[in-house]
Amino acid sequence: MAGGKQSPRQRMVNLMYLVFIAMLAMNMSKEVLSAFGLMKEKLSDSNTRATDKNKAAYEALALKASEQEKQYGEAKEKTDSLRVMADDFFNYIEELKTKMTAELEDKTAYESMDKSGFLDQYFFKNGKITNEANEFVGKVNDFREKSLEILGERELATVVAARFNTDDVTNKEGIKQDWLKYNYEGFPLIASLTKLTQIQSDIKTTESDALSALLEKELSAAVSMTNYDAMVVFDKNAYYPGESLSGKIVLGKNDPNLTAEKVVINGKDWPQDKIKAGQVLLDGPAGSVGDKSLTGSFFFKENDSLVEIPIKGGYSVIPKPNEAVISADKMNVVYRGLSNPITISMPGVPSNKVSASAAGLRRIKGDSYMMTPGSGNEVSINVTGDLAGSKITSRKKFRIKDIPPAVGMVRGQYGTVPMPKASLGNISVAAGLPDFLFDLKLNVSSFKVKVPGQVAVPCSGTRMSARAKQAIQKARRGDVVTIFDIKASVSGSSYKIKKVLPVSVEITN
Incomplete structure (x- = not known):
């Protein structure tokens, strides 16, 4: 390898040395080509698994949206739009890869895929950027921009922008170079195939990330404490002085996006126009005086079945006051020999929970009684009311008088x-x-x-x-x-x- 006159033997040794170096370089190139091929296979397998995983996630979201449109409808609409774009872009790249390997008999002979001729002609024919190249870069840019529009102001948007960035690249010599030329001009076929498969992987990853990000808001709202209301539930509807309070304060979720599939109250299917987001409207007559029960069920659609949530409650209907209670204390009189009509009631207690007793007293209907006094000058009426299991007693004294002249x-x-x-x-x-x-x-x-x-x-x-x-x-x-x-x-x-x-x-x- 040194200068000067060399012997025939020395020239032979030098030639053999050059051949040896070339053989080493050839072997190293084949190892690199095989490595690219193995990487491409791994990425392809990963893309297949990601496709199946994303498909299951799309189906689960579609089911949730059909069950609770208000809660999941917006997320489904956005992910459906992203899915169409992703499938279109993924298939476009797959068609390009098919064109690149169309003339190869063995699609796995990676060591022979060392030429750059196809893309050099397809993207850079005669040293100029082709229409096919512009289409390819346009597809990348279009997918990036539409993905960012769907994702909105999210941290993931920065990641997606970087994944599909097509800005000029500064090489190791510090010179700016066109993104397409930097990545695809003069590269072995297997390297370009692997890079395109990586873009497909980025597409699938973006779909998966978007599904998680778009659902994150709904999932966070589902567990947010701002969706809970404190509700006071007493064991009975009214209390008297001296009684102890009996009840509880519970947290109830108030989700404006959660609508029941159907509601049944007291054996009756509730009208759909009364079933609102996060609530059910009660209306209609309260009924006659007395204690009323309120039972039934909420039905929510979940997967292929309806989940039932029991309803149990009640209320009391009491007589409606239509006048003030005024009594003349000196005029509590009943007349002997006559049937004296008397109204007996207890504020806050329905008449069917009120009972009264006295000599000569009989109940006519509801809170209407008749008193026919006997001998003596006075009679006492004893009244007992039952308010949610609590007994209230009262006593009223009346004078007995004869009919006047x-x-x-x-x-x-x-x-x-x-x-x-x-x-x-x-x-x-x-x-x-x-x-x-x-x-x-x-x-x-x-x-x-x-x-x-x-x-x-x-x-x-x-x-x-x-x-x-x-x-x-x-x-x-x-x-x-x-x-x-x-x-x-x-x-x-x-x-x-x-x-x-x-x-x-x-x-x-």
Whole structure:
């Protein structure tokens, strides 16, 4: 290898040395080509597994979106768009790789793929960038930009931008070089195939990362404490002074994107327009007075079945107040011999949970009672209410009074009634209670008639007797005839009025 005149032997040794170095270089090149081939195979296998994994993730997301469109619909729409772009770009590269190996009999003979002729002509024909090259770079740029648009302002966007960056590259000599030429001009065929397979791997990885990133928001929201409400649940609807509170405070998830597939309440399918995101609207009549139960189920679609969540609760319907409760303490009176209507209720307690007892008291319906007092001057009514298992008692005292004195009446009038003498003998004597609270009908059984200057004449029933009429004939104009000692009883009852005031008739002619 040194200068100067060399012997034939020395020249032979030098030639053999050069051949040896060339053989070493050839062997090293084959090892590198084989390494690229093995890397390509590993990337291809990885891409196949990633395709299957991404497919399962797309299907799972589609199922979730069909179950809860509001929660997963947006993520599905974006990933579907990305999937179409990814498949288009991946298949484009696969077609390009097929063209590159079309003339090779053995697609795995990597050691023979040491030429760069195909891409040098396909991308850089006659030293110029071809339309095919521009299409390839455009595909890379288009996939990058659309992926960034779908991902939005996420950390992953920076990673994706770097994966598919086609900016000029500064080589090791510090010279800027076109991205396409830097990566594909003059490279062995197997190296370019491996690089293209790496781009396919980046596509699959971007799909997988996007699926995770787009679902991350929903998954974070699903476990976020901001979606929970504190709800106070008492064991009963109302409490009285001195009672102990009984209940609990629970955390309930309020998810505005979670809508039930269907809801059943008290055996009835709830209308779809009442099933809202994160809630179910209750409406309709509360029902009659009393305790009501509220049972049923939520049904949520999960995979191929419906998950049932039981509903259990209740409420009480109490009488609606329509007036103030005002009582005159001195007027708590019931009358002997009469059926006295009484309303008995307890605020906050339905009438079917209220019971009352007293001598002569009977229930008519709901909170309506009837009191028929007996002997004595007082009667006490005891009331018991049941409020969610708690007993409340109350007692009220009433005075018992006799029916007040009635008044004698003729022609519907009382006091002194002017009348002709001829008409007096034909009248009917009655008794009434003009200012009494009860509208009572009184039956007269007897009375007496006193004409001035004549002896008082007793009469039976309500009409004048013959003897009474004879006495009336002796009356003169201006005389006042008195009808007194009237005996009367309450119609429909054996109770007799203790006193009936007399009625007088002034003779007019």
